Amino acid sequence: MSIDALTAILLIPVLSAALLAALPGYMLTAKLNVVAALATFLTSLSLFVVEPTSGQYLLVDDLNKVFIVLTTFVGFTTSVFSASYIHHEIEVGRLTPAFMRFYHAMYQTLMFAMNLALVANNIGLMWVAVEVATLTTVLMVGIYRTHEALEAAWKYFILGSVGIALALFGTILVYMAARPVVGEGLDGMVWTVLVQHASAFDPALLNVAFVFLLLGYGTKVGLAPLHAWLPDAHAEGPTPISAVLSGLLLNVALYALLRFKMILAVNTAAIAPGPLMVTMGLISVIFASLMLYRRRDIKRMFAYSSIEHMGIIVFAFGMGGPLANFAGLLHMTMHSLTKSAIFFAVGHVAQVKGTQKISDISGLTVTNPVLGWGLMLGVVAIVGLPPLGIFMSEFLVVSSTFSHAPWLTVILVLGIIIALGGLLLRVGVVVFGEPKGPTAPAEASYVPMFTHLALVFMAGIYLPPALVNGFTNVARLLG
Amino acid sequence: MSSLQFDIAHLLAGCLVLASFMMLYQDRLYALLNVYALHAGVLALSVAWQAYVQGAPHLYVTALIALVFKAIIIPVALHRIIKRLGIHREIENVISVGLTMMAGIGLVALSMVVMLRVTPGADALAREDLAFALSVVLLGLLIMVTRRNAVSQVVGFMSLENGLVLAATGAKGMPLVVEISVAFSVLIAFIVIGIFLFRIRERFDSVDVETLDRFRGERR
Numbered sequence: 173m174s175i176d177a178l179t180a181i182l183l184i185p186v187l188s189a190a191l192l193a194a195l196p197g198y199m200l201t202a203k204l205n206v207v208a209a210l211a212t213f214l215t216s217l218s219l220f221v222v223e224p225t226s227g228q229y230l231l232v233d234d235l236n237k238v239f240i241v242l243t244t245f246v247g248f249t250t251s252v253f254s255a256s257y258i259h260h261e262i263e264v265g266r267l268t269p270a271f272m273r274f275y276h277a278m279y280q281t282l283m284f285a286m287n288l289a290l291v292a293n294n295i296g297l298m299w300v301a302v303e304v305a306t307l308t309t310v311l312m313v314g315i316y317r318t319h320e321a322l323e324a325a326w327k328y329f330i331l332g333s334v335g336i337a338l339a340l341f342g343t344i345l346v347y348m349a350a351r352p353v354v355g356e357g358l359d360g361m362v363w364t365v366l367v368q369h370a371s372a373f374d375p376a377l378l379n380v381a382f383v384f385l386l387l388g389y390g391t392k393v394g395l396a397p398l399h400a401w402l403p404d405a406h407a408e409g410p411t412p413i414s415a416v417l418s419g420l421l422l423n424v425a426l427y428a429l430l431r432f433k434m435i436l437a438v439n440t441a442a443i444a445p446g447p448l449m450v451t452m453g454l455i456s457v458i459f460a461s462l463m464l465y466r467r468r469d470i471k472r473m474f475a476y477s478s479i480e481h482m483g484i485i486v487f488a489f490g491m492g493g494p495l496a497n498f499a500g501l502l503h504m505t506m507h508s509l510t511k512s513a514i515f516f517a518v519g520h521v522a523q524v525k526g527t528q529k530i531s532d533i534s535g536l537t538v539t540n541p542v543l544g545w546g547l548m549l550g551v552v553a554i555v556g557l558p559p560l561g562i563f564m565s566e567f568l569v570v571s572s573t574f575s576h577a578p579w580l581t582v583i584l585v586l587g588i589i590i591a592l593g594g595l596l597l598r599v600g601v602v603v604f605g606e607p608k609g610p611t612a613p614a615e616a617s618y619v620p621m622f623t624h625l626a627l628v629f630m631a632g633i634y635l636p637p638a639l640v641n642g643f644t645n646v647a648r649l650l651g
Numbered sequence: 652m653s654s655l656q657f658d659i660a661h662l663l664a665g666c667l668v669l670a671s672f673m674m675l676y677q678d679r680l681y682a683l684l685n686v687y688a689l690h691a692g693v694l695a696l697s698v699a700w701q702a703y704v705q706g707a708p709h710l711y712v713t714a715l716i717a718l719v720f721k722a723i724i725i726p727v728a729l730h731r732i733i734k735r736l737g738i739h740r741e742i743e744n745v746i747s748v749g750l751t752m753m754a755g756i757g758l759v760a761l762s763m764v765v766m767l768r769v770t771p772g773a774d775a776l777a778r779e780d781l782a783f784a785l786s787v788v789l790l791g792l793l794i795m796v797t798r799r800n801a802v803s804q805v806v807g808f809m810s811l812e813n814g815l816v817l818a819a820t821g822a823k824g825m826p827l828v829v830e831i832s833v834a835f836s837v838l839i840a841f842i843v844i845g846i847f848l849f850r851i852r853e854r855f856d857s858v859d860v861e862t863l864d865r866f867r868g869e870r871r
Binding site for chain 1: 765766768769770777781784785788792795801804808811812815818819822823824825826827830831834837838841842845
């Protein structure tokens with residue numbers, strides 16, 4: 173078998189995971205981690221130039237190209253941030269060098285699992301990949317071995333496993349629905365075959381299947397009634413993992429959901445998945461934005477903000493139609509970039525101040541101006557103030573909804589405004605208040621953070637036509 | 652398909668639901684583990700029977716995994732962990748046994764109504780199997796939510812997973828069944844190792860999830 177770009181984005185992380193597990197010395201391995209992530213990113217870019225042929229197991233189309241490039245890009249920038257972050261953790265002794273091997277190997281395994289879930293053409297393979305991604309992140313969340321970290325890991329483990337079990341039941345039901353039409357065997361699980369023949373599937377079976385899939389993968393997306401693992405996992409794990417969880421893993425679960433939504437969209441007799449997704453999205457937005465006000469832990473607060481934004485994205489995809497889908501895709505991209513940039517800033521803030529408690533962090537613009545302004549810029553972006561990218565995408569979501577369901581717009585906008593108030597209130601003190609705590613300069617790499625913020629800023633002012641065309645294609649694909 | 656083949660498959664799947672019910676009212680950890688071993692044993696028989704009926708030799712591998720890994724290795728390992736941690740006392744239920752059983756009956760009725768209604772097109776064998784499998788899954792969830800003890804929550808999860816394997820083997824000709832059952836075995840091995848390595852007792856003085864709750868929420 174010749175190695176094309178498709179196999180390469182799976183092989184590079186696997187091989188480097190094995191290598192990083194074997195190599196001692198964290199300085200070297202942190203650099204190798206960056207190199208491997210960069211190589212994966214560059215390979216994923218080549219998908220735009222030469223499109224490899226899709227087979228029964230792997231698939232490249234316009235939809236997953238967007239996800240793959242976003243995943244590998246944020247994976248790369250996070251590995252750069254991770255190198256400077258981890259260096260400090262070793263110095264203060266929160267992590268020992270022995271853990272470093274494990275950490276870096278797991279990082280690459282996670283990248284592999286996410287890439288596999290994105291390129292899998294087989295719904296069974298996709299499920300296995302999401303499971304592997306869950307397992308690796310569970311191990312990373314528990315890496316500090318404190319009470320809180322272990323509890324967060326355990327909770328994530330149990331809820332994630334139940335979610336993934338329900339998703340498997342849904343997957344089996346989809347196969348059962350497909351079997352009378354496409355026949356026994358592998359074809360019944362190949363996504364491209366399924367979507368071709370979906371109009372002939374038994375609608376009742378598909379309906380039940382989608383409910384299980386929505387609950388199962390929805391747990392991993394962090395939708396409101398199923399979100400309980402998310403704030404703990406984000407708050408207690410190492411910050412690079414919070415950035416990857418928030419910026420990438422939630423998207424991967426969402427991607428799985430979108431693939432199944434496309435199958436249902438073909439079958440006109442089945443329930444429309446839209447209203448279900450709209451409802452869960454709105455509940456997430458309102459719930460999470462109310463929860464923002466009483467947070468004491470800064471990472472936990474931004475975790476709730478992630479629930480809010482995943483809610484907006486699921487809402488947009490639930491509304492459907494070219495414009496709402498476009499807005500959903502744009503919002504997802506902007507959220508990934510902004511939220512990981514915020515976590516980069518928060519990670520260094522927590523290291524400088526030695527705490528994640530909001531009440532103990534204050535006056536960052538005086539003590540650490542670069543970090544303080546970086547964080548402030550990130551928050552201005554995430555609450556959706558103009559002229560940044562999230563303003564654009566939120567505006568599109570709202571305006572596309574307005575023509576179909578004006579009342580839903582009211583609820584959505586209310587949620588967004590409540591969240592805006594909560595975040596600005598909390599972060600305002602953190603950034604501009606009376607200076608408090610240690611004032612040592614951060615040993616940080618600011619490049620990843622400001623790269624992300626610059627991209628978000630640019631997107632708010634000017635979207636390159638190539639990007640718009642690409643997103644428009646995908647939006648049409650999603651129906 | 653002869654009616655005997657169907658009856659045996661039906662009987663085995665029914666036994667699996669029955670074993671799930673037996674788990675619901677166990678109030679000691681050792682007894683719960685023994686019933687779980689029985690549960691996995693019945694699953695192995697059921698899967699082997701499906702392999703024979705469908706003429707699908709790869710399902711024998713799944714049956715073997717169920718028998719060796721789930722019915723023998725995992726229960727024995729959990730036995731030893733419980734002994735080592737000294738937590739072999741009574742399990743606290745969140746709600747009373749009577750109510751739990753009533754809820755269980757309701758869940759079985761629900762899964763029958765849902766699955767039999769949506770699968771009129773499927774063949775009878777797969778149809779009944781799917782309905783029973785969903786019952787086992789829901790009963791597993793019920794076990795997880797009615798127990799406070801971390802080990803019994805894990806046992807609940809494992810029985811839930813047995814239901815999924817039953818569903819996957821019942822769906823005739825489904826690929827990747829063996830791979831999925833291996834993936835699940837790895838997941839469960841991780842959970843069990845997790846209990847041991849994390850040494851929940853050492854950290855929290857007890858495996859009662861109630862004590863875990865003390866750390867929930869905000870850092871103070």
